[in-house]
Each structure stands twice: as C-alpha cells, then as structure tokens.
Amino acid sequence: MDVVLAKMSWKLIPCLRSELRLDIVLKCGQSFRWKSFNDQPDQWIGVLGSRVWLLSQDQDHLKYKTFPKAEEDSGALDAFLADYFQLKVKLQPLYKVWAKEDPVFEKISSKFSGVRMLRQHPVENLFSFICSSNNNIQRISSMVENLCIHFGTEIWKHEGVSYHTFPSVEQLAKNPMNVEKKLRGLGFGYRAAYIAKSAKQIAENGGEEYLLKLRTLPYQEARDELLKLTGIGPKVADCVLLMSLDQTAAIPVDTHMFQIAANKYLPHLKGYKSVTDKAYKEIGDHFRSLYGDYAGWAHSVLFSADLKHLRDIESDTDTRVESKSKESKSSGSPMLKKRKKRA
DNA sequence: AGTAAACCTTCTAG
C-alpha cells in the first residue's frame, strides 16, 4: 500500500535510545501534532516547518524521512532535526545528578529514560498552549489540528489525508473578528478570543521575529513580555519559556505538578484548594533548587511519568535485565547499585 | 496583594 513510502530509505542520525524516547517525548503533551503512523507503534508522523516528517528510531539512531521529496541536502535536515530534539544536550549526565538529588526521580528514571525537551517553534508552541487552559490533551490536540486545517497552508497530500503547516502569526491575525468567529464555530470556546487577540498583539509587535527574539532575553524579561498577551498567564508563559524559548529552568506548575508537589515534596501545600501565586512560586523554586539549571527538563520527566496514558509504557527494551521486584526496598536508602546497565 | 467566580466544550465517573 505504502509502497512509495516503504521503499524510501531512512536517514539516520546517531542517537542512543537512552538519550531519546520518541514514544514518550512525542506524546507527553509538549507538542500536539505527532501521531503514530499507519498504526505502527514505533513510527510517528507530523509537521515541522513546511515539511512532513516521518520519525522512528532503533537502539542507536534517530531515523527520519521527509515529504514532499526534498532537494535540500540532508545535512541541513539532520541539523534541523537535531535542533528540534536538542541532541546537543546530553541527558544521561543530567539524569545522574537528578537521581542523586532526588529519590523520587531515581525511582522513575530508568523506566522514563530519554525524556527531553523539544525545542519548538514559539508560534506553534504559544498558540497550542493558549488552547490548553482548563482543557484536556485529547481536545487540545483536535483544536490544534483544526487550527492547522483552517488557517495553515497545505503542504502534502497522501492517501487522501492533507497535511498543513501550523498557521503563521499573519494567518491568525489577518482579520481578528473573523478569526474569533470561525474559531468559536470550531468549538474553541472562550479560547477563540484569546487566540485572535494574541495573534493581533504579536503581529503588531513584529510577528514571529518578535517571539524568536524573546530567546535572547533573560527569563524574567521574556516572561513579562508573554504575560502581556491575552490568554497567557503564568503557567502557559512558563510552558512557552521552557519549550520554545530556551529557558531550561522554567517550571510550569499546572494542576498535575501541584498534586505531585503536594503529595511528594511539599506536604504543607495540601491545604491549598488551588495554585495560588505564592504556591506557584514556591513549587518552582523548590524544584529549581533541587535540580538546578535544567530543572524544567527534570520536571518534564516527573510530569511524563504521571500521565495516565504513559504511566504503563514499556520500559526501555535495553533494560532487559529487569529486577522483577517491583517494590522491595523499604528503607529508601539508595545504596543498591542495581545494574541498570549502560554503555 | 490575595481570593472567588465565570468561562466554552467534551468526556467520564457515578
């Protein structure tokens, strides 16, 4: 059926599975557009820039194909993908430190290895997370899809399925009244106005370039800029800072992280009904002092391990040695150096 | 400054 696609050969990028787990990273709520391809559990299809990407991996490589056929030299494509996955950042040394500092992290670290931050485009990241407020992943994903279908540009058609770019700021800012109305009709609810207004605000400030420039600002300054936008509060701002603006220590505190913090780290927070500004800051500060400069990355591991649909994900097949005891240590003293093996 | 209610829609536990 997919003769053409199947025949195309994979491009390979050296990358250990312990440094990247596509099945987790692509499905842990950082981005919302990656879907498993043709029911294959280890192949993922999505759009990056103005190209459709098919991704997979083996023990030592990240593998990809792109569509439509590119004349572009594969060196540039390699670099593009390596940047998206931030492969320059080595996870294993970080995991080692985080596990040493935190027994809770240590406990989940072997099963949830290879969880890293994507370096997303701020436009997609920002508008996707405006959709995320008071919402669930399934619906967020379908809203993002609708954003692309109705405002993006079609770039490829395959077996009756169209693939679109994520809309540009201009495409979302063209006619705010119409955009809002259209989004309402698509079931965006009150987020329709947030998107239309933010798009307009960003466009007036210089559009995509303005957002990209936030990467050069210190955390607090970039955050203050984001908070000026409609529909972006502290949590979404930190998501954008962490996921597309290079702020590795940003910690988005959502209802999930609040629960995790209250249950496992800061028991006194159990009294709070909701995440107050004070609690928000306290939780972020706690994890930053615990994990250091890449605290946001560590937070993402905790978050992923807590997601319902990922909680029972299969452990890295590389860890075949398995220690069949699911819960035998009681003292919590981390002196057992179980051979999780590693190269 | 800090707290509470309203906000769109969809899915689910009861």
Place this chain on the structure above:
DNA sequence: ACTAGAAGGTTTA
C-alpha cells in the same frame, strides 16, 4: 439516560 466534575488556566470582579 442523566448530571456533576474535571480537564496541562486566565480573566475579571
């Protein structure tokens, strides 16, 4: 079948 609650919060009062 029907309803209250929650879902990766933000805005307004």
